Amino acid sequence: MTTLSPTSLGLIGIRGGxxxxxxxxxxxxxxxxxxxxxxWHVADEDRWHSPEKEASVRQVRVDGVPVVxxxxxVRGGDAIQRVYAxxxxxxxxxxxxxxxxxxxxxIALTRNDVVTSRVPTQQPIMGIELPASSIVLPIGHRSSxxxxxxxxxxxxxxxxxxxxxxxxxxxxxxxxESASRVRAVDGPLHDLSLALVDARCALLLxxxxxxxxxxxxTVLDGIELVRLGDKAELWLDELVPxxxxxxxxxxxxxxxxxxxxxxxxxxxxxxxxEERAVxxxxxxxxxxxxxxxxxxxxxxxxxxxxxxxxRRIAAVEQQLxxxxxxxxxxxxxxxxxxxxxxxxxxxFGFMAGSGVSASFALRWHGENVAALWEFTxxxxxxxxxxxxxxxxxxxxxSGEALWQVQNA
Numbered sequence: 001m002t003t004l005s006p007t008s009l010g011l012i013g014i015r016g017g018x019x020x021x022x023x024x025x026x027x028x029x030x031x032x033x034x035x036x037x038x039x040w041h042v043a044d045e046d047r048w049h050s051p052e053k054e055a056s057v058r059q060v061r062v063d064g065v066p067v068v069x070x071x072x073x074v075r076g077g078d079a080i081q082r083v084y085a086x087x088x089x090x091x092x093x094x095x096x097x098x099x100x101x102x103x104x105x106x107i108a109l110t111r112n113d114v115v116t117s118r119v120p121t122q123q124p125i126m127g128i129e130l131p132a133s134s135i136v137l138p139i140g141h142r143s144s145x146x147x148x149x150x151x152x153x154x155x156x157x158x159x160x161x162x163x164x165x166x167x168x169x170x171x172x173x174x175x176x177e178s179a180s181r182v183r184a185v186d187g188p189l190h191d192l193s194l195a196l197v198d199a200r201c202a203l204l205l206x207x208x209x210x211x212x213x214x215x216x217x218t219v220l221d222g223i224e225l226v227r228l229g230d231k232a233e234l235w236l237d238e239l240v241p242x243x244x245x246x247x248x249x250x251x252x253x254x255x256x257x258x259x260x261x262x263x264x265x266x267x268x269x270x271x272x273x274e275e276r277a278v279x280x281x282x283x284x285x286x287x288x289x290x291x292x293x294x295x296x297x298x299x300x301x302x303x304x305x306x307x308x309x310x311r312r313i314a315a316v317e318q319q320l321x322x323x324x325x326x327x328x329x330x331x332x333x334x335x336x337x338x339x340x341x342x343x344x345x346x347x348f349g350f351m352a353g354s355g356v357s358a359s360f361a362l363r364w365h366g367e368n369v370a371a372l373w374e375f376t377x378x379x380x381x382x383x384x385x386x387x388x389x390x391x392x393x394x395x396x397x398s399g400e401a402l403w404q405v406q407n408a
Contacts, residue, residue: 246261
């Protein structure tokens with residue numbers, strides 16, 4: 001089972017972590033600026049429903065990004081709350097509540113300093129004890145209401161200018177597509193895809209490793225932020241010395257994580273047009289790999305505690321693509337795990353060394369798989385398969401082949 005980061009426990013915010021808040025498992029919102037909690041309660045024709053006490057509460061992050069959806073059962077359907085942060089007005093928490101039922105409902109919110117899309121009811125709140133600052137908003141059947149909570153001057157917020165939850169999801173996914181991704185409808189590869197999304201969202205929300213605590217984790221975190229759009233030049237002076245330190249102390253680190261770091265540092269240097277340094281890193285990596293016994297052991301992205309998000313990403317990516325000490329790109333270096341058998345998938349944007357990006361897709365044909373592959377940003381001198389030892393390609397940017405699955 002995938003263990004996700006604190007992001008999956010309800011952290012929302014905007015890129016860089018300049019404004020964040022937490023959403024509880026039942027939908028209460030705690031802004032991290034020290035202001036009061038914004039709780040919600042739902043009234044249908046039968047009674048008031050307090051989500052914290054309701055067994056019917058279900059919660060997900062939409063497509064794995066920091067848009068938290070909480071559902072509470074009401075008569076004939078659900079009350080659906082979607083919470084996310086937008087960068088407008090210095091940071092705004094947006095709450096959309098939809099009445100997915102055939103009857104009208106009412107929503108009570110425990111803060112009256114929110115900006116609302118409709119005027120709160122002036123009727124006294126009956127049947128439930130709430131703070132004096134609470135307001136109530138009626139919602140007709142199959143309709144919705146939107147509110148916003150800001151850190152700045154709430155009077156200036158124009159609700160119609162704020163993005164919708166769907167637009168926020170689309171924006172997050174667009175940001176994440178600049179790095180690697182796995183496309184799979186279901187199964188274990190879908191879990192890998194969610195793990196990548198989860199870790200990268202956490203990094204974009206500011207959960208970056210401290211170099212004093214974990215030098216290698218910091219390098220991997222920084223590399224991911226560069227892949228996600230940060231300027232490489234801004235990270236160069238910090239990450240390169242840390243990477244040199246990790247290579248000098250390579251015996252203390254997992255070989256797969258070092259391979260990920262090397263490919264990432266080469267990408268960083270390539271973007272800074274430091275091609276000689278790219279070659280120097282490759283030479284250092286070759287010496288290290290030759291001095292150590294090759295190992296298939298990698299950190300487990302799904303059961304590690306206190307792991308940097310860059311390490312979690314490395315643990316996923318190293319199952320799909322790595323660069324060995326000879327500078328060869330290896331697709332699926334450990335073969336195809338038994339649990340992955342029979343699932344078709346596509347993967348994009350994996351680091352293949354020297355600034356090269358590898359993408360490939362698998363389609364099952366009986367016991368074997370058809371592989372479609374493509375390299376961008378350059379071509380590796382040699383690419384090999386951990387599935388079929390007879391397959392390799394040299395200096396080709398794309399192609400397809402039928403791999404004989406040899407790790408049955």
